[in-house]
Amino acid sequence: xxxxxxxxxxxxxxxxxxxxxxxxxxxxxxxxxxxxxxxxxxxxxxxxxxxxxxxxxxxxxxxxxxxxxxxxxxxxxxxxxxxxxxxxxxxxxxxxxxxxxxxxxxxx
Amino acid sequence: xxxxxxxxxxxxxxxxxxxxxxxxxxxxxxxxxxxxxxxxxxxxxxxxxxxxxxxxxxxxxxxxxxxxxxxxxxxxxxxxxxxxxxxxxxxxxxxxxxxxxxxxxxxxxxxxxxxxxxxxxx
Numbered sequence: 001x002x003x004x005x006x007x008x009x010x011x012x013x014x015x016x017x018x019x020x021x022x023x024x025x026x027x028x029x030x031x032x033x034x035x036x037x038x039x040x041x042x043x044x045x046x047x048x049x050x051x052x053x054x055x056x057x058x059x060x061x062x063x064x065x066x067x068x069x070x071x072x073x074x075x076x077x078x079x080x081x082x083x084x085x086x087x088x089x090x091x092x093x094x095x096x097x098x099x100x101x102x103x104x105x106x107x108x
Numbered sequence: 109x110x111x112x113x114x115x116x117x118x119x120x121x122x123x124x125x126x127x128x129x130x131x132x133x134x135x136x137x138x139x140x141x142x143x144x145x146x147x148x149x150x151x152x153x154x155x156x157x158x159x160x161x162x163x164x165x166x167x168x169x170x171x172x173x174x175x176x177x178x179x180x181x182x183x184x185x186x187x188x189x190x191x192x193x194x195x196x197x198x199x200x201x202x203x204x205x206x207x208x209x210x211x212x213x214x215x216x217x218x219x220x221x222x223x224x225x226x227x228x229x230x
Contacts, residue, residue, distance in 0.1 A: 033217070035217075037153075042203060042220040042222055043153065043220055045208070045217060045218045048208055049216070086152065086153050088217075090214035090215075092214070096169065096170075097143065097145075097155035097158060098155070099145075099152060099153045100152075102153070
């Protein structure tokens with residue numbers, strides 16, 4: 001089955017740029033979606049189709065996808081961005097939705 | 109307002125059954141595929157099952173295949189998950205989620221409910 005690999009944690013200082021990666025075999029050929037989840041809350045879609053942003057999501061959030069790695073980039077990081085982030089794809093070969101293991105973003 | 113409200117969770121003994129429901133409002137329910145996603149305490153997100161707009165396409169995670177059944181009633185704007193032969197490892201917060209666009213399974217999940225907790229324990 002298809003596997004998505006995320007780093008367990010990423011730390012960044014306020015105002016800096018955070019990059020959260022999502023690795024998978026030829027993930028560049030798939031559409032990648034990203035979710036933010038704060039403690040006690042449901043996930044929120046922040047990036048879909050690799051790089052599109054839902055309405056209401058700040059422009060500071062962006063995404064890219066190529067080769068074996070997709071990346072969520074958060075510019076000018078704020079304390080309120082501290083959360084768990086998950087990548088997600090559709091694996092057509094198994095007819096499964098696949099989530100990455102999640103990355104905890106800590107704002108120092 | 110677009111909203112999903114799950115219900116039906118609770119404490120259940122191993123081997124027993126439970127049926128979860130998800131009530132949708134604020135959008136044309138039968139235009140969209142729907143999914144169930146769960147999250148065990150302190151763990152990450154795990155996809156459970158998905159169903160297309162007309163129930164023509166259905167998928168299950170390997171961990172629940174043969175035990176769980178997803179269904180929908182478009183006339184009632186409702187999504188269901190029948191869970192049989194429950195195990196301790198099924199203990200989780202169960203979310204229903206709407207796909208971003210269209211009636212097929214593959215897509216982002218743009219709307220999530222707040223979840224309903226299922227605890228499997230004797």
